[in-house]
Amino acid sequence: MVLLYYLPIILTVIANVFYHIFQKMIPEKVDPIASLILTYCTALIGSLMVFVWYHKNINVIESFKGLNWTSCALGLSIILLELGFLLAYRVGWDISFGAIVSNVSVTLLLIPIGIIFFKENISMANLIGILLCIIGLVLINTK
Numbered sequence: 794m795v796l797l798y799y800l801p802i803i804l805t806v807i808a809n810v811f812y813h814i815f816q817k818m819i820p821e822k823v824d825p826i827a828s829l830i831l832t833y834c835t836a837l838i839g840s841l842m843v844f845v846w847y848h849k850n851i852n853v854i855e856s857f858k859g860l861n862w863t864s865c866a867l868g869l870s871i872i873l874l875e876l877g878f879l880l881a882y883r884v885g886w887d888i889s890f891g892a893i894v895s896n897v898s899v900t901l902l903l904i905p906i907g908i909i910f911f912k913e914n915i916s917m918a919n920l921i922g923i924l925l926c927i928i929g930l931v932l933i934n935t936k
Contacts, residue, residue: 809892816878817888825879829872890933897930 819828848856881891904923907913915923 813878813888813892816875817882819879819882821883825876825883828879829875832875833872894930894933897926901926901930 844856878891878895881895882888886894901923904915908915
């Protein structure tokens with residue numbers, strides 16, 4: 794059961810590592826929007842393949858009935874995320890620092906959102922961790 798708890802996070806970590814490696818490796822001369830189009834065509838085909846495999850005995854139409862605007866909003870935010878990292882690497886951000894600066898900044902912004910909108914709680918240990926993240930963010934951006 795513990796493995797089932799950590800498996801999704803392990804998957805995101807592995808995927809995120811490859812994500813940043815491949816983002817950094819996209820040739821600079823390639824049009825960024827053309828790159829996004831090919832990326833999302835590949836993602837669409839891959840998603841359809843996983844969908845068919847994952848939903849062997851389920852009505853396809855039923856799968857889409859509960860969807861709402863949030864899936865479209867997520868899609869738009871992913872486009873901006875992809876474009877942001879692609880452009881960040883093109884202007885010179887190191888692969889080792891761009892991701893951490895972005896992820897720590899996002900985490901710090903999500904803390905009040907989690908507390909206010911999702912009624913999440915923060916412990917003293919969490920507060921110490923948050924402080925260390927802020928210190929780390931300052932130190933990473935110091936030249």
